Amino acid sequence: MAVSRSQLQALYRRRAKRYDVTANLYYLIGFREHRVRRKAVNGLRLKPGDTVVEIGCGTGLNFALLHNQVGQDGRIIGVDMTPAMLAQARERAARHGWSNIDLVTCDAAEFEFPEVDGILSTFALTLVPEFDEVIRRGASRLSPGGRWAIADFRMPSGRTARLAPLLLPPTKPFGVSLDLAERHPWESLHRHLGNLEIESIYCGFVYVAVATKEN
Structure with a gap:
């Protein structure tokens, strides 16, 4: 059963200070x-x-990956509903001297998108029950030619799906559950933007989807 919004927030509040370390534990199972x-x-x-x-x-x-692309003259807006996670993000930005990062404490379902050139979500959007509406609103604010990229887990097709219960323990501490397989953000990208490119990796358990807004 998917965790509730309050449970998810409490989970990430507890993990905030050691989140980066625990996320690296994925390397132990070969997940880069x-x-x-x-x-x-x-x-x-x-x-x-x-x-x-x-x-x-x-x-x-x-942030480092994004900053390398937009430069100091660009702008990065980070949205997260957990203040403790954003506190760590704020420390990261200060440590690197990134003054062009704005942090917004907000549930993704309530965020009002400004006009933007790109939208990113990695291992997060599937946790949002209202993901389709979030994608729709974000797509409406993308500039022509702008892109929305999502990287996340999903259930593969065929016999490989039988391995899912074995892979759940490493991801469960981050709010992942098998019933999230019913949520398909990549389909929302295609519906609201079209021009979808999707790549399946790690035997189909992970995907990267990028949709482009028409000029």
């Missing part, structure tokens, strides 16, 4: 999370000076 994040960010094709929103930015693990 940073490579997936990089693939999603690269899919945005951001340019220096662009504005990008990250939904569910957490501690800011993607």
Whole structure:
């Protein structure tokens, strides 16, 4: 059963200070999370000076990748509903001297998107019950040619799906449950933006989807 919003917030509040360390434990099972994040960010094709929103930015693990693309003249807006996670993100930005990052404490379902050149969400949007509406509203604020990139877990097709219960223990501490397989954000990307490119990796348990808004 999917965790509630309050349970999810409490979970990430408890994990905030050690989140980066625990996320790296995925490497023990051969999951190179940073490579997936990089693939999603690269899919945005951001340019220096662009504005990008990250939904569910957490501690800011993607900030370095985003900052390398938009530069100091660009703008990064990080959205997360857990203040403790954003506190870690704020420390990360200060540590690196990134003054062009704005952090917003807000549920993704309630965030009012500004006009942006790109939107990113990695391992977060599937946790939002209203993901389709979030994608619809974000798509309406993308500039022509702008892209929305999502990297997340999903249930593969065929016999590989039988392995899902074995892979649940490493992800359950982050709010993942098998019933989240019924949520398909990539389909919402295609519905609201079209021009969808999707890549399945790790035997189909992880995907990176990028949709482009028509000019």
